[in-house]
Amino acid sequence: MQARTSFGQHTLGREYFVSDEIWNAEHEKIFYRSWMLAGHVSQLEQPGSYFLFELGSESVIVLRDQEGELCAFHNHCRHRGSKLCREAQGTLGKTIQCPYHAWTFGLDGALRAVPTMSEVPGFDAADYPLHSAALTNWEGFLFVNLSRDPQPFADALPGLAGRFRQWRTAELRAAVRREYEVDANWKLIFHNFSECYHCPLAHPHLNKLTPFRNSENDLDEGPVLGGPMWMNNRDGSMTMGGERCAPTLPGVTDSERGKVYYYSLFPSGFLSFHPDYVMMHRALPLSKDRTRVVCEWLFHPDSIAAPGFDPAPAVEFWDLTNRQDWDLCANAHRGVVSLAWEPGPYSELESQLAAFDRQYRRALGEEVIASRRAG
Incomplete structure (x- = not known):
């Protein structure tokens, strides 16, 4: 050609x-706004395994949850913003706990445990899940998009369609x-x-x-x-x-x-x-x-x-x-x-x-x- x-x-x-x-x-x-090459699926072989994708001021936890699903969340607590995971990669248990005030999230991002917040009138844990990030698995390569409204992966990288x-x-x-x-x-x-x-x-x-x-x-x-x-x-x-x-x-x-x-x-x-x-x-x-x-x-x-x-x-x-x-x-x-x-x-x-x-x-x-x- x-x-x-x-x-x-x-x-x-x-x-x-x-x-x-x-x-x-x-x-x-x-x-x-782009789909960024973040890693490979082999980095997440076991439930609870994770790695961080970090770019500029942004940090994203890419993980495999207890059901074996791949997902990604912004690496900050919904309480005061503390980073949840500090190591570049590792294995979590069944939850992610904030090191500051012990707010605890499931690997699906849901807020599971919140010390003393029951004393706050009107507080509902369901209102404070982790912020999710867009994640795509293409032929084992994992891509993260930091946009709140990302362009569909197939439209953003059409040259990959049907190849390799x-x-x-x-x-x-x-x-x-x-x-x-x-x-x-x-x-x-x-x-x-x-x-x-x-x-x-x-x-x-x-x-x-x-x-x-x-x-x-x-x-x-x-x-x-x-x-x-x-x-x-x-x-x-x-x-x-x-x-x-x-x-x-x-x-x-x-x-x-x-x-x-x-x-x-x-x-x-x-x-x-x-x-x-x-x-x-x-x-x-x-x-x-x-x-x-x-x-x-x-x-x-x-x-x-x-x-x-x-x-x-x-x-x-x-x-x-x-x-x-x-x-x-x-x-x-x-x-x-x-x-x-x-x-x-x-x-x-x-x-x-x-x-x-x-x-x-x-x-x-x-x-x-x-x-x-x-x-």
Whole structure:
């Protein structure tokens, strides 16, 4: 498929990386309204298991209740606002108790026990359940939306519809997790992921396994962008030695075994589908100039349980590649915040960056930029 051209398009201007107004607008119009990649269903195997999804001032408890249902609640008590869960993940009992005044909530969010409040005339515990947050389970990947009136998931990320079922990702389990903090704006992380123009120079090992022109974009407009790259060794994978570190995933077809599929999910992360494993990157903006990236390597549980299983070749390969990329992103950030910076032209190998920028501008609203320039 021929990618949409980037002819005549330029990179984002300096204001998109330094403006407090734009940073605040990104939260209001993008992060707090979008379906954000929060984790994987394997993190919630047992009733009572939970993890926190945190972004800016917001904290959400994502949990599996006693009936096995997945749900999400804002992480604050309905009494005085105290955070209920402080640890990033863990296992709850049958209830969640506030550490301040012992208000106690069921895992369904209902207020169950309230010390001394029976003395307050007209108080009804039914009026004070936890505030729920929108949660969607797509093929085992969990997405949270902080909006009170979220856009339907299928409408927000239509590029995911009907895709990737053959990887049976809901069955996979994370073998390794790595966290990175990158001294760069979150948009530069997306830009870096979305092109291999830099691969011959920055990633010689990666470029040897998948030459930078061995690519095709089958999604080139909208919130989901990307496509496959062909490996030189169709029986290999993206590892330090170029060979698979686990058996081919059960549902992957013969025509798919020699490819790696890379997709960005606006505005929260990336999914990479390999023959033998799947990678999930989540990008969490910490400030205008700092981004946390959480990376997990997901394998089939049978592979993980097999004697001699060793994910290190895949982990070491992508840890090396990630660190090379984060250095590039941090170095680019130091340039785009310069007072002398002027947007440069995109090459034909950067059509996905131009598509990301179009999606970003649509989501942000051009009136924000126009009002700032007019002022």
